[in-house]
Amino acid sequence: MQPARQRGCKRGGSFVVEPGLIRAAQSGDRDALITLLREIETHVYRTAYYILNNEQDAMDAAQEALIRIYTKIGSYEEKAQFKTWIQRIVTNICIDKFRRSKPTVSIDEHEMVFREKQNVEDEVMSAYAVQDIRKAIDKLPEHHRAVVVLRYLQDFSYNEIADSLDLPLNTVKSYLFRARQQLQTLLHDYQKGGVRG
Amino acid sequence: MTCQEVIEYMNRQLDGDLDEHEYEILMNHTRHCPDCAAMFERLKKLSDELGNLPHVMPKYSLVDAILPQLEEIVPFRQPEAAAVEIAPVAVPAPTQQTTRRAKERHQLRFRAITGIIAASVAAGLFLVSYNAGLFPSSSHSFDADKVQTAAADTSASSAEVQRQFKEVQPYANNANDTGKAHVNTESIDPDQSASSADSAGNDDYHVTTEEDLGIAASESEAGGSTDNQGNSSGGSNEPASGNKGASTGEAPTVKGPSQGIGDGSEPNQGIAGFTPAPLEVASPDGSYIAKAVGYQIHVYKNGDDAGKAVYDSIRRNGKVATLAWSEDGKQITYEVQLESGGMERYTIDLAAKTESKAAH
Numbered sequence: 001m002q003p004a005r006q007r008g009c010k011r012g013g014s015f016v017v018e019p020g021l022i023r024a025a026q027s028g029d030r031d032a033l034i035t036l037l038r039e040i041e042t043h044v045y046r047t048a049y050y051i052l053n054n055e056q057d058a059m060d061a062a063q064e065a066l067i068r069i070y071t072k073i074g075s076y077e078e079k080a081q082f083k084t085w086i087q088r089i090v091t092n093i094c095i096d097k098f099r100r101s102k103p104t105v106s107i108d109e110h111e112m113v114f115r116e117k118q119n120v121e122d123e124v125m126s127a128y129a130v131q132d133i134r135k136a137i138d139k140l141p142e143h144h145r146a147v148v149v150l151r152y153l154q155d156f157s158y159n160e161i162a163d164s165l166d167l168p169l170n171t172v173k174s175y176l177f178r179a180r181q182q183l184q185t186l187l188h189d190y191q192k193g194g195v196r197g
Numbered sequence: 198m199t200c201q202e203v204i205e206y207m208n209r210q211l212d213g214d215l216d217e218h219e220y221e222i223l224m225n226h227t228r229h230c231p232d233c234a235a236m237f238e239r240l241k242k243l244s245d246e247l248g249n250l251p252h253v254m255p256k257y258s259l260v261d262a263i264l265p266q267l268e269e270i271v272p273f274r275q276p277e278a279a280a281v282e283i284a285p286v287a288v289p290a291p292t293q294q295t296t297r298r299a300k301e302r303h304q305l306r307f308r309a310i311t312g313i314i315a316a317s318v319a320a321g322l323f324l325v326s327y328n329a330g331l332f333p334s335s336s337h338s339f340d341a342d343k344v345q346t347a348a349a350d351t352s353a354s355s356a357e358v359q360r361q362f363k364e365v366q367p368y369a370n371n372a373n374d375t376g377k378a379h380v381n382t383e384s385i386d387p388d389q390s391a392s393s394a395d396s397a398g399n400d401d402y403h404v405t406t407e408e409d410l411g412i413a414a415s416e417s418e419a420g421g422s423t424d425n426q427g428n429s430s431g432g433s434n435e436p437a438s439g440n441k442g443a444s445t446g447e448a449p450t451v452k453g454p455s456q457g458i459g460d461g462s463e464p465n466q467g468i469a470g471f472t473p474a475p476l477e478v479a480s481p482d483g484s485y486i487a488k489a490v491g492y493q494i495h496v497y498k499n500g501d502d503a504g505k506a507v508y509d510s511i512r513r514n515g516k517v518a519t520l521a522w523s524e525d526g527k528q529i530t531y532e533v534q535l536e537s538g539g540m541e542r543y544t545i546d547l548a549a550k551t552e553s554k555a556a557h
Binding site: 034037038041042044045046049050055058059062063066067068070071072088092093096130133134148151152153157158166173176177180181183184187188 | 243244246253258538540
């Protein structure tokens with residue numbers, strides 16, 4: 001299988017925590033552990049924000065994730081990437097919260113594709129409002145949403161997403177592709193001023 | 198190539214996952230298929246929009262906000278050697294501890310050898326000072342315990358250690374693949390021959406009993422770590438008697454390593470895997486002990502009728518990772534490490550003997 005090539009990291013979503021800092025934190029250096037948490041807090045928050053689509057929930061989830069990272073730092077193994085390890089923690093917390101607050105939405109892929117083909121029209125070039133995108137992301141089922149967030153907000157590769165969410169590589173691709181299909185259909189509909197039959 | 202297959206290529210192109218040949222196939226198709234061309238444009242636009250979503254930041258520093266909470270939390274360290282050793286008895290053996298275990302085995306073998314040397318010396322002395330064959334076996338081993346008790350600094354505890362080693366014996370014989378199990382068997386070997394020698398000649402009997410004594414003595418001389426091992430394996434193998442060590446003040450030293458209380462400089466040995474920690478936490482007023490064994494929590498009475506089981510939690514789908522009492526001592530909150538990597542938190546209400554999934 002061809003490895004996923006990373007696009008240029010133009011948004012600075014990817015980041016690397018210095019291995020020395022992680023080891024110091026693991027060996028019981030509390031200051032190192034706090035420094036490490038400071039380095040990752042924005043990334044943790046950003047994932048939570050776009051999965052939960054709510055600032056307050058995101059603050060709560062991110063804090064919970066940071067506390068969990070603080071308590072579990074001893075169980076991190078270097079064979080995994082640190083960034084996927086922390087994203088796994090935060091996405092688990094978010095998906096857990098998400099499940100408690102929202103019913104699951106299922107995607108009917110075929111219907112979507114069919115509709116899409118009828119609706120290919122001229123407004124392709126106009127920009128979607130950020131608000132519309134967030135609204136559309138909010139309609140995705142939990143794992144599709146998490147895949148999109150890790151792909152675009154954390155600049156993760158297919159493999160990194162698979163590691164973070166503990167999903168097979170093919171499932172990650174299928175979720176990502178389907179999520180894009182659904183998103184562009186939804187956005188297209190928003191631009192039309194409502195869902196069409 | 199169907200349009201549906203081309204859409205997959207479009208997606209992979211957006212992720213930079215197409216090689217040149219595949220890219221050509223995609224472009225050839227879109228040149229001749231207006232629908233797909235339009236779709237590709239829309240997907241590209243969507244992808245750009247997603248890539249340009251605002252870089253949100255938290256309103257205030259999350260770490261600052263949780264600092265007071267962090268002060269009160271002890272980072273969870275993986276169980277230490279002593280905790281790992283009980284695994285064969287309580288739960289299936291962990292798989293990732295081989296190097297550490299090999300090291301332990303080495304250390305314990307060294308200890309066993311020292312024990313045998315000490316035993317030989319003691320046996321020699323004993324043969325000189327005692328007349329062989331006059332003592333019935335029961336009173337004899339009682340003497341041995343007494344001598345050892347007098348010799349050991351830790352007084353009662355070392356005798357208990359030795360007794361616990363005897364209790365461990367059946368498990369040790371059953372266990373197959375851990376260093377600890379082997380060493381247990383080794384250490385106890387002289388003991389076994391002592392009992393089997395009951396029916397044999399008296400001279401033999403005395404010698405082996407003294408080996409027993411010698412090993413016990415060297416165990417107690419070997420210091421804290423040895424005592425810890427004896428106690429923790431013995432203690433963990435008899436959940437029914439629960440917190441018997443606590444009343445003698447031994448429990449804190451036994452459990453200390455696995456919880457890593459407050460000792461920031463303690464080396465982290467726990468990187469490998471999630472192995473069960475014999476978490477054991479007393480309620481705030483000290484009247485109960487909650488103990489996590491594998492997938493379950495057991496609550497025991499402390500004090501006068503120590504060891505009396507009060508509550509056994511529901512068996513969860515993962516190992517108990519953390520365990521804490523509420524301040525009023527009426528509730529226990531624990532976290533379960535799921536195999537999927539997730540965590541679940543539950544709260545036990547002791548008065549009602551119920552438990553429920555707790556909010557995060």
